[in-house]
Amino acid sequence: MSDLEYEQNLWPRIKSAFRVLVAFTFSHVGVCGLVVGYIICGAFLFQMMESHEVEPMLKEVRQLREETAEKLLSIVLKSNTLEEEEFFRLANVAIQNYTYEIVNAISDGYDGEPKPKPLNWTKKADSIDRKEMPWSFTGGFLYSLTVITTIGYGNYAPKTAQGKAMTILYGIIGMPLFLLYLSNIGDILARGFKWTFSRCCQCNWTFIKRRRIDENGEVIEEPAQEEEEQITVPISLCLTLMVGYIWGGGLLFAEWEKWSVLDASYFCFISLSTIGFGDLVPGEAVAAESLEDAIQYSFVFCSLYLLLGMALIAMCFNLMQEEVIAKVRVCGRRLGCAR
Amino acid sequence: MSSRKGRPVRPSMRNRPHRSRSWEDPERMMEIETGRHTKLKNCCRSVATFMCTQVGVGGIIVGYAIVGAFGFMALETQDDSVADTVLKSVELARVRTADQLYSDYTEYQFNETEWIMKANVSLYAFQKDVVDAVKKGYDGRTSKEQWNFPAALMFTLSIFTMIGYGNLVPRTEWGKVITIFYAVFGIPLYILYFMNMGKALASIFKWMYIKLNSCNVVPQDEGGGTGQGSSSYRSRSGDEEDDDETIIVPSSASIYVLFSYICVGTIMFAEWEGWEYLDSVYFCVTSLCKIGLGDFVPDHYILLGTNIDESEEGNQTKLVINFIYLLLGLGLVAMCYNLLKEEVLAKMKQLKTDVKDVFHYVRHECTCADCK
Known part of the structure; x- marks a missing residue:
């Protein structure tokens, strides 16, 4: 008889346990935890996908600068007769072009050289600390947050194909979640x-x-x-x-x-x-x-x-x-x- | 106000499919003939209210955007605007760098490596200046060139739809204050538009869906076929009162519509802007979801050195079309949201009863097994 009673009590108990579980996931703490966990996952994902994309950009800009310097040198050598006016004109054109290149690089995601180390030019310093990459963990966190809240600052934006595809998916799943949280x-x-x-x-x-x-x-x-x-x-x-x-x-x-x-x-x-x-x-x-x-x-x-x-x-x-x-x-x- | 006005629209929407269906009933023909005049009147009236509410709200939105665009253009193109001072500072930096290079040249006349090093240092300093200037909004244009009318229109749109691309932002203090107030009034207006548009589009879509469905079903009925479709049609027409209430457009249909809209936008932008398809999809989705990262914006001004003026005309029409695309797309999103919500609610109800049944059944089985 006790077994029977136990069996009879089991179903309501399972039912209530199930209900409690569901209620918890949709409860305040559960939703908070879900949102924070989702954002943290997103931070790691985006960090993984985007971090390595910064270094080529820095190299590119450095190369651009060196090219411009070479060009200036050639201008100097050409205008060896030292016509000041002519030199200024040509140099101005070269620097103007360089400005355009920098502006384009910035619109492609270049974000300034991390920590200037002057007098290191000849070394072509390749070692860049991982810490100094724009996609730090907190940066990824803020990015994920701005995607699912639909704020979208856009100061960090994915540059890689998989990063963009991931953003679309991440947003589509994340936005309803955030609405639930709200x-x-x-x-x-x-x-x-x-x-x-x-x-x-x-x-x-x-x-x-x-x-x-x-x-x-x-x-x-x-x-x-x-x-x-x-x-x-x-x-x-x-x-x-x-x-x-x-x-x-x-x-x-x-x-x-x-x-x-x-x-x-x-x-x-x-x-x-x-x-x-x-x-x-x-x-x-x-x-x-x-x-x-x-x-x-x-x-x-x-x-x-x-x-x-x-x-x-x-x-x-x-x-x-x-x-x-x-x-x-x-x-x-x-x-x-x-x- | 206007959402309440919009309410009379729905009954007329509901009536239309029945009317078309009742054409087949000879008994009802007379009834319809007598009531046609009043019905026509009603129809006209409902069409009028429909035009007033939906189109009215849309017109208010467009008018608000245009007024805002002119206001911001006036505010941001004042003489001492920040964009112009930044432009001047970059100009100054360039002249300074050239000076520096020249003085370096006179100093290290024939030592090439030394000179290159010096040039690099001064170029680096210049580069830093440019990066700072870009962060302050420099893009090589004067404020008047930046704030042309279509760009300002996109800016106002991005405020009250909460997209916020951020490719063009107010730089003056007054511009910022006015932006806040503009948003405070614009956002509720936009939400009204969103709700209104969503409701109207949803009812139209539903009506079309029902009509298409009944079109498919009727020929089967006439052919004497006793298929699944005709039986369901009969059962549906049996209780005409809550006919439309029970028909729920499946989520797949509304998602197809949204998907095809995004596809059209993707192809359009990819062709115009020369973007890759992934970039184009990314732009459409982030815009319609109101994220608006702003790394891709149609006619995002990129310095090319030359041919600045050439494509100006085409770009402006593109921006206007983009404006319309976004406004319509957001309405479509609202429609899908409405339809999905309806379906999810119905599904939830269904799920609730199902789960209850399952638990009931399982418990019953269990107790029966124990009894035996």
């Missing part, structure tokens, strides 16, 4: 915020209730819980929260990256609205000081800011939607009463 986290944040808000307003609460009874002229005993459901956070508060988050982020980034506050706020807005021009990207100012760790930190900080901020904005939209729906409903009820 709706999930937005939901829980909205609920938490609403709860806090209702607690904060508890002191005002009884007053509102009494007033409503007076207006109607008859006593309506509404259960407290139902009332709590009806609490809506005012739109102005949501807007203030969003503006505050962007402005706060602006102050932080201004401090961190040495931008002006306007630039930093502009960066925050452009990022959080998922426009992502990529003209201002964290890590640039710090890179000039060539502090490798600082770049990493600024990337991590930026990623965190973005992940949190987008959830916060999803929350605000969630709350605002609720508020608008509630307002419309109230309006409808009033109209109904009037008729």
Whole structure:
């Protein structure tokens, strides 16, 4: 009999275990973990695919420079009669061409020489530290994040064929995942915020209730819980929260990256609205000081800011939607009463 | 507002297939004849509202983009704009480098290796200047050449669709502030367009799908065949009320449409821009997904030294066509999103009942086995 009872209990237990598992994967922690894990996987993948592509570019630019120098030498030798005007004209043309080449190289992904080492020209230094490659782990992380959030700064972009194909696939799978994350986290944040808000307003609460009874002229005993459901956070508060988050982020980034506050706020807005021009990207100012760790930190900080901020904005939209729906409903009820 | 206005569109959409089907019923012919006038009126009215809402919102979007384009052109092409100062600084650097080279030449007149080393050093310094200038937005053009009208139009499009290519960005302070406000008002407008367009396209697509389906089915019925299709048709026409509600366009159909749209775009851009096909696909997908990395942009200005002015005219029409391609494509994405959502919801419901059944069945089996 105990076996039978055990058997009978087994199915519900398996069922509930299964349900718990599914619920967990789609729960807040599970989705967070999934998104972060997905981004980390993407970071490794892109790092693997793109890292080795930088070195030929550096060599190419170096070669270009040497060619230009040779050309200048030939100009010098040709204009041996030392006509200053002529020399300037020819040299200017050569340097102009060199400028075009550099601009084209930059549009192909060249990103400046890492750490100038002057007086090393003759050696043709080939050893470039792996650390100094643009596709560091954190760089890959930020790139993956900007793909699945559809920000797309474009300061790093894949140059290889497999990198591009991978980006397409990665985005197609990643974007629904991120939407899931947004709706999930937005939901829980909205609920938490609403709860806090209702607690904060508890002191005002009884007053509102009494007033409503007076207006109607008859006593309506509404259960407290139902009332709590009806609490809506005012739109102005949501807007203030969003503006505050962007402005706060602006102050932080201004401090961190040495931008002006306007630039930093502009960066925050452009990022959080998922426009992502990529003209201002964290890590640039710090890179000039060539502090490798600082770049990493600024990337991590930026990623965190973005992940949190987008959830916060999803929350605000969630709350605002609720508020608008509630307002419309109230309006409808009033109209109904009037008729 | 207009989303609510859009609602009356759907019933008329729904009615059309039934009307065409009921032509075959002789009993209904009379009814239709009498009601034709009012129906025609209704049809006209619904068409009018349809034009008003969808086309209206589309028109507002296009107008907003054009106004924004002119505004940004005016803002960014002021006399002391950043692009021009950067251009001047590069010019200065070039002259300085030439000077340096000349003085080096007079110094090391006949020592070639020494001179090359010196030239390399000064070229390196120049290169660094250029890289910095490019990061500040230098691409060899004055601000007036950068902010031509189609480019500005693409810029405004990339703001409110949240694509954000970033090949052309505001450099002035006012430009940045206005960009923020432009986005704040533009993005909700765009979302309205997105929703509206998605709904309208989805209903049109659904209607076409149903029509095509019924076209395939009817001849079988007339031929006296009692195949699968005719029986399903009969069962469907039995409960006409929620006919359309239950028909769900399979996801494969909408995905085919999107896929073919991307293919067309791929071929178009590959032919025009001389890109490889992979690059072209990459551009189309990243644009329609609103990622917009901006490493590939149609008519992305690349310095070639010469023939700057030659292809200017063709490029501008290309940019305008690109604008239309993107705006339509985003609407199409919205359509697919709508249809997919519908299907996924239906599938989820189905899955839920299935899983429930399976669990029920398994438990039942188990208890039965135990009993025996």
